[in-house]
Amino acid sequence: MPRTTSSPTVRRSAASSLALAAGLAFAVPAPPAGAQEAAPPAAAEPGREPGEVFFEQLDVHVVDVDVYVTDSDGRPVTGLTVDDFELFEDGRPVEITNFYAVAGSRPRTPAPAEEPPRVAAEAGAPPRAEPPAPAVPEDQRLHLIVFVDNLHISPFSRNRVVRELQAALHDLLGREDRAMLVTFERSVSVRQPFTSDPRLIDRALDGIETLSALAVQRNRERADLLDTLDSARDPLQIQGDVDFYAKSAHDDLLRSIDALKQLVGSLGGLPGRKALLYVSDGIPLTPGEDLFFLLDQRGSNAVISSQIQAARYRTQRDFVELSAQASASRVTFYTLDARGMVSHSSLSAEHRGSASSTSNLEADVLHDANLAAPLQLMAEETGGLATFNTNNVRGALERMARDFDTYYSLGYSPAHHGDGRYYELEVRVKGRRGLTVRHRGGYRDKTLEARVTDATLGALLYGGGGNDLGLRLEVGAGQPQQGRRHLLVPLKVWIPLSKVTFLPRGTLYEGRLRVAVAVSDGDGALSTPTQMEVPVVVPAAELDRAREQSFVYEASLMMLPGRQRLAVGVRDDVSGEASYLREPVVVGR
Secondary structure, eight states, X not given: OOOOSXXXXXXXXEEEEEEOXXXXXXXXXXXXXXXXXXXXXXXXXXXXXXXXXXXXXXXXOOEEEEEEEEOTTSOBOOOOOXXXXXXXXXXXXXXXXXXXXXXXXXXXXXXXXXXXOOOOOOTTOOOOOOXXXXXXXXXXXXXXXXXXXXXGOOHHHHHHHHHHHHHHHHHHOOTTOEEEEEEESSSEEEXXXXXXXXXXXXXXXXXXXXXXXXXXXXXXXXXXXXXXXXXXXXXXXXXXXXXXXXXXXXXXXXXXXXXXXXXXXXXXXXXXXXXXXXXXXXXXXXXXXXXXXXXXXXXXXXXXXXXXXXXXXXOHHHHHHHHHHHHHTTEEEEEEETTOSOOOGGGXXXXXXXXXXXXXXXXXXXXXXXXXXXXXXXXXXXXXXXXXXXXXXXHHHHHHHHHHHSEEEEEEOOSOOSOOOEEEEEEEETTOOSOEEEOOOEEEOXXXXXXXXXXXXXXXXHOOOOOTTOOEEEEOOOEEOTTOSOEEEEEEEEEEGGGXXXXXXXXXXXXXXXXXXXXXXXXXXXXXXXXXXXXXXXXXXXXXXXXXXXXXXXXXXXXXXXXXXXXXEEEXXXXXXXXXXXXEEEETO
């Protein structure tokens, strides 16, 4: 005879803290502990804003490859069908299961098998209305992200590009497109979340013209080192200064790369195409390489070649990995060097004819090539376009708009899923010569852990979706911590066990949940999501009764006072279903 008494809700408690970005911290949960506890009511607490919901089905079965085909004059080629394309993964042909084509902003639809006869309009009859353009499918909707790297840009070049962007916004964005503005000043700041209203992006662009832009300081440091090198009797004396400059620039470079990795990962939770316009004064592949070159040219007697020292700061692998992650999230890079046409100080009248002018010119050329190389790499690897050494910003934006208006999308179902490997892609057009086919060069098949992390960040930044697992969040009042500004904020995630899939394990049934938490502060700075695998074990005899209960996951968040945003992701690793909730929180209210 079944028992009718209530069983204890499964509970998981929190323990030691782990520091996160932006002054936030998350407590890593300890092993489960049982406790008598009732589930909270479904309604939100009085005075609290309801949580926003984000959902992504993580078991993606289709890989989409966006393809741009141009003729020998650079004009887009339209009218191709699925039969015109061949698609290869790691050199092996794969079947194209999904095909979508856009020519001049309008989706192409197959013509009917038999066109009805046309009938002349009667005199005085109103003209027949044109059929509305087909709606853009969700998996083809464009999301444009404008990323201004204030760590690697000067105010003048940034503000010049901002004005060009404002003038081109209506050409870049269609009616169903969405855009977001992000800046980077050693942390990511979302200046305008995704919106379909270009006026909001325009207004947000106005607001960034007063922000600090730090490339001027870095350029001044380089100029001072060049002057010192020109006058130094023994270049070995300033080798330490050059190395310090290169290390400092390398640290800033890795910050920008990490920020871009975090951003493109979070975009993986969004359906559709993503185009990221990266704006900077260029970003170095090997910081200080030109200065190390000059040290060797000036006869440094160092035991180790300066060029070998420079190789310690080479970041090509980091940019390749960034591009692979972007491609995995279907993000295409459009990179723009905001400096425009570059002139070299070594060619000025002040330096022309000096003994060091030739080697300084070589160093300047190396410096500019160094700044352009990552822009080219990111664009080529993801199927986008790079623009540098030109004042024609409008032309670059027009080429972007042409990509948005005319492209092909090829989809296929890979035999693998979540193995973390990198797969090369190749697309060919059959029987046509003289065409240029541009697309991402490959992608990294994200692991399950990476997918949950990216989707949680996506929920934090973008919200939206559903809540198939029926999650509820309870965020408690923050407790002051002695000698610290932070408050310790308790969090509970309620997961109905009726939504959890269990597998038999002898006399037990086991479910496998994965819980991730991320936080952003009032300035838009993000924490790195913390993720835990959480087993849920129930005796076979108690399974039916357990399904009427909730599993409670508890954690403690170390948060600064003020408005914050919290995102929680829960994935059932057995069924593959997942839910992501976003909750506004006021700490210290």
